Amino acid sequence: MKKLILVIEDDLDIQESLVSALELENFDVATAKNGLEGLNYLKSTATKPDAILLDIMMPVMDGKVFRQKQLEVENLKSIPTIVLTADRSFEIPSHLGFFACFKKPVDLDVLLETLSKI
Amino acid sequence: MNPIGPFIQKSSYIRRLRATLTIIAIFFLIGIMSLFLSSHGFLRGLQDINTVNETLNLSTISIEGLSSADALLEKPGDKEISATFSQTVAIIENQINQALIKSKDLKEVQNSLHVALKSLHEYQNEAHAAFQTGNKENLVVAKEFSADTREALRRAQVKLNQESDYIFTSLFESRFRPLIVVTFLSILFFAFVVTVGLASTRQLSSAMSNLKSATDNVGKGNLEFVAPILRPDEFGTLTNDFNMMVKSLKSQRALTHLTLSRISTLQTITEAFSSSLISDDIVQIILNTVLPAFNADAGTMAFYLEDQSMFEVRRYVGYTDQPEKVQRISINTTYPAAVAIRKKEPLFAEGMDAIKENFSDVTPYYEKAGLKSLAAIPLMAGGEVLGVVIMSFRSEKVFDESERAFMIAAARQCSQALHRTKLYEKAKEAVQVRDEFLSIASHELRTPLTPLKLKLQTLARQIKKGNIHGGEQYLPVIDSLERQVKRLTDLIDDLLDVSRISAGKLTLKKEAFNIYEAMEEVISQYNTQLKNSHPVINFTGDTSLMGDFDKVRFEQVFINLLTNAAKYAPGKPVHISLDRRDDFAEIKVRDEGPGISEENQKRIFDRFERVKDRDNIGGLGLGLYISRQIVEAHGGKIYVESSSGEGSTFIVLMPLEIQA
Numbered sequence: 153m154k155k156l157i158l159v160i161e162d163d164l165d166i167q168e169s170l171v172s173a174l175e176l177e178n179f180d181v182a183t184a185k186n187g188l189e190g191l192n193y194l195k196s197t198a199t200k201p202d203a204i205l206l207d208i209m210m211p212v213m214d215g216k217v218f219r220q221k222q223l224e225v226e227n228l229k230s231i232p233t234i235v236l237t238a239d240r241s242f243e244i245p246s247h248l249g250f251f252a253c254f255k256k257p258v259d260l261d262v263l264l265e266t267l268s269k270i
Numbered sequence: 271m272n273p274i275g276p277f278i279q280k281s282s283y284i285r286r287l288r289a290t291l292t293i294i295a296i297f298f299l300i301g302i303m304s305l306f307l308s309s310h311g312f313l314r315g316l317q318d319i320n321t322v323n324e325t326l327n328l329s330t331i332s333i334e335g336l337s338s339a340d341a342l343l344e345k346p347g348d349k350e351i352s353a354t355f356s357q358t359v360a361i362i363e364n365q366i367n368q369a370l371i372k373s374k375d376l377k378e379v380q381n382s383l384h385v386a387l388k389s390l391h392e393y394q395n396e397a398h399a400a401f402q403t404g405n406k407e408n409l410v411v412a413k414e415f416s417a418d419t420r421e422a423l424r425r426a427q428v429k430l431n432q433e434s435d436y437i438f439t440s441l442f443e444s445r446f447r448p449l450i451v452v453t454f455l456s457i458l459f460f461a462f463v464v465t466v467g468l469a470s471t472r473q474l475s476s477a478m479s480n481l482k483s484a485t486d487n488v489g490k491g492n493l494e495f496v497a498p499i500l501r502p503d504e505f506g507t508l509t510n511d512f513n514m515m516v517k518s519l520k521s522q523r524a525l526t527h528l529t530l531s532r533i534s535t536l537q538t539i540t541e542a543f544s545s546s547l548i549s550d551d552i553v554q555i556i557l558n559t560v561l562p563a564f565n566a567d568a569g570t571m572a573f574y575l576e577d578q579s580m581f582e583v584r585r586y587v588g589y590t591d592q593p594e595k596v597q598r599i600s601i602n603t604t605y606p607a608a609v610a611i612r613k614k615e616p617l618f619a620e621g622m623d624a625i626k627e628n629f630s631d632v633t634p635y636y637e638k639a640g641l642k643s644l645a646a647i648p649l650m651a652g653g654e655v656l657g658v659v660i661m662s663f664r665s666e667k668v669f670d671e672s673e674r675a676f677m678i679a680a681a682r683q684c685s686q687a688l689h690r691t692k693l694y695e696k697a698k699e700a701v702q703v704r705d706e707f708l709s710i711a712s713h714e715l716r717t718p719l720t721p722l723k724l725k726l727q728t729l730a731r732q733i734k735k736g737n738i739h740g741g742e743q744y745l746p747v748i749d750s751l752e753r754q755v756k757r758l759t760d761l762i763d764d765l766l767d768v769s770r771i772s773a774g775k776l777t778l779k780k781e782a783f784n785i786y787e788a789m790e791e792v793i794s795q796y797n798t799q800l801k802n803s804h805p806v807i808n809f810t811g812d813t814s815l816m817g818d819f820d821k822v823r824f825e826q827v828f829i830n831l832l833t834n835a836a837k838y839a840p841g842k843p844v845h846i847s848l849d850r851r852d853d854f855a856e857i858k859v860r861d862e863g864p865g866i867s868e869e870n871q872k873r874i875f876d877r878f879e880r881v882k883d884r885d886n887i888g889g890l891g892l893g894l895y896i897s898r899q900i901v902e903a904h905g906g907k908i909y910v911e912s913s914s915g916e917g918s919t920f921i922v923l924m925p926l927e928i929q930a
Contacts (some may be wrong), residue, residue, distance in 0.1 A: 169721035173284040178738075209713060238716040239709065257720040257759055260727035262795070 156180040160190040162210040173255040187218030208237040276707040277510035280502035308448040315441040328369040335362040388424030439865040446778040477505035493520040535563040543687035547694040566661035572607035604631040606646035643667040647681040651689035764892040778820040811848025831859040832895040839863025854923040
């Protein structure tokens with residue numbers, strides 16, 4: 153069965169390239185343009201994704217807030233979440249418990265290897 | 271306690287001493303005179319006795335003369351006898367006259383002598399008659415007169431004897447008088463000397479001990495001591511002078527204390543300001559430190575808003591009305607701050623009249639709060655007014671020269687601090703703007719690289735999977751494109767890092783980690799990324815070393831060295847070691863490349879420097895510069911050992927002890 157990945161990313165070029173790369177690697181992909189959209193998607197869908205790829209700097213609701221909200225919901229908090237950020241000085245706040253953190257531009261091989269561990 | 275001030279000397283110890291000496295001299299004179307007088311009486315007595323005795327002798331001689339005359343009367347008729355008789359009577363008369371002269375002070379004796387003289391004359395007359403007539407009757411009468419004369423003389427003698435006895439008795443009785451006089455005078459003198467001497471000594475000693483205790487007290491530093499003035503004499507003057515001296519000493523000391531306290535206040539203010547870079551802090555310090563230093567009862571801090579011709583009252587203390595929010599007031603008013611801003615000089619009002627005259631707008635507030643004087647000191651920097659400190663006082667304070675100077679000096683400190691905060695705030699703003707720009711630039715430059723890289727890698731994976739027919743021939747092209755993306759990414763990172771370092775914004779986020787494991791992970795990622803072209807990496811070292819570094823930055827340094835080795839010695843093995851050297855972790859990265867000349871070794875850690883004479887090697891030459899900054903920020907060291915043609919060894923020393 154194909155793994156479902158939720159990509160939360162405001163930049164549509166990045167979003168599209170992630171989607172196409174993952175789909176070609178046999179993943180099902182859902183997308184959201186910001187944290188709020190992602191949260192709504194997670195709350196509305198019955199099939200929870202196997203992993204979330206999360207941007208940090210986004211309008212409406214940024215990645216950190218999204219993660220905090222996600223952790224507040226019992227059946228969402230266990231979904232492994234991987235950060236993809238263009239902010240090189242971004243620190244991983246340990247209490248947010250990210251599965252991994254990659255700086256953009258991300259290496260596809262490394263990303264796929266990480267996803268394979270889920 | 272006598273008040274210290276002008277002193278009127280009402281008595282004189284020296285005059286008293288002089289008077290005492292005069293009295294002693296008078297005592298002496300009186301003593302001598304009394305001695306003289308008492309001795310004089312005694313001598314007079316002796317003389318009197320002598321006179322009496324002489325008179326007695328004279329009368330005795332007279333009586334004997336009479337006896338001789340009587341005998342001559344027995345032989346009458348002879349002229350010779352008559353002449354002798356006359357001579358004898360003349361002698362007797364002479365004797366009696368002498369006795370009269372001698373006894374002129376003794377009335378009874380005189381009377382008797384006069385009677386005797388009279389009887390003698392009668393006797394002489396009768397005797398002459400008897401001699402001439404030979405009449406017996408005359409003879410008898412003459413003899414009777416002779417007897418009368420003798421009788422009178424005897425009476426005189428009795429009186430004289432009585433007088434002599436009397437004189438002698440009185441002399442005898444008064445024989446101790448001089449002694450008594452002398453003794454009495456001596457006792458009186460002694461009593462006087464003892465009384466006056468004791469009193470004077472007591473005064474002297476009490477005055478001395480009074481002064482001594484005063485000097486002792488003052489000597490021990492008790493300048494509050496005021497010596498009591500015991501008597502209004504020279505010692506009183508001396509004590510008063512002493513008190514005046516102490517008073518002036520005290521005021522001198524107070525002045526010194528005041529000066530010292532002012533210096534220390536200025537120091538406190540300066541110190542307080544030195545750590546403040548926010549204007550609100552400055553306001554706080556001015557109100558909390560500067561106002562109390564001048565014992566101001568109330569104070570205001572106003573900022574001048576030059577572009578609006580307004581001043582802004584940030585904070586009040588001590589007034590009855592407290593501002594609910596920041597007030598902005600035009601500088602074309604007569605508030606002290608407004609006037610001080612316009613005049614650009616310190617203003618002082620030493621009473622309600624002066625306030626009403628110069629600062630009428632503020633008068634009602636002062637009347638309400640019971641404030642009666644003020645100082646408004648503009649805070650200036652470079653001829654421009656930054657703000658005004660206003661200090662208000664409940665008393666009608668007189669601002670003397672030194673106080674004004676002190677206020678202006680304190681205001682200068684405030685001005686400098688305020689000026690500094692303005693500069694700091696501007697600088698901070700600029701840094702913030704730049705940091706924001708850097709952050710956005712970083713984000714925006716990296717964003718388009720992300721889909722580019724993802725697309726290239728997706729394409730490469732599909733070709734490798736054989737999903738794209740005949741795509742293999744494009745793999746090297748894709749690989750090259752991917753390398754360019756990586757270069758572009760590194761360049762962006764380096765530029766941003768250099769900007770951060772030059773702005774002093776390189777902050778370290780230290781954490782404890784195992785150095786060996788971190789290096790191993792980097793090597794493994796490095797191998798994954800470089801894929802086919804990766805060199806042989808030999809890594810040996812101490813697996814137990816723990817570092818307390820910024821892990822990301824440490825890895826950055828290591829990756830940079832690794833990249834350099836691969837770049838300058840392509841296809842050749844890289845030797846990496848990790849060891850403990852004293853308190854440092856020593857990381858060595860050795861390549862087998864062409865080596866670096868001594869001249870180049872010095873330059874390569876500088877900004878925008880690369881090993882010269884190497885063609886076809888890309889990069890801005892920032893990697894080693896950034897690495898050096900990171901290592902030095904950790905308190906470590908980075909250097910290279912190399913000689914041309916024999917490869918290079920880059921050595922990094924990172925302190926294992928947590929840096930203070």
